Amino acid sequence: xxxxxxxxxxxxxxxxxxxxxxxxxxxxxxxxxxxxxxxxxxxxxxxxxxxxxxxxxxxx
Numbered sequence: 001x002x003x004x005x006x007x008x009x010x011x012x013x014x015x016x017x018x019x020x021x022x023x024x025x026x027x028x029x030x031x032x033x034x035x036x037x038x039x040x041x042x043x044x045x046x047x048x049x050x051x052x053x054x055x056x057x058x059x060x
Contacts, residue, residue, distance in 0.1 A: 004033065007029055007033075011027060011030070014026060
């Protein structure tokens with residue numbers, strides 16, 4: 001569980017820093033672990049997919 005939370009924190013920081021490579025690496029690792037950390041899209045652009053995506057935030 002600690003690794004998942006760490007990856008979420010890393011991904012959120014990478015997104016804030018606009019470090020898209022680090023964002024993708026963390027997202028891919030979460031996906032490999034079975035955690036759906038799908039890609040977000042901007043409100044003014046069409047969605048890349050039709051399934052809803054939730055932003056993961058660490059708790060605690």
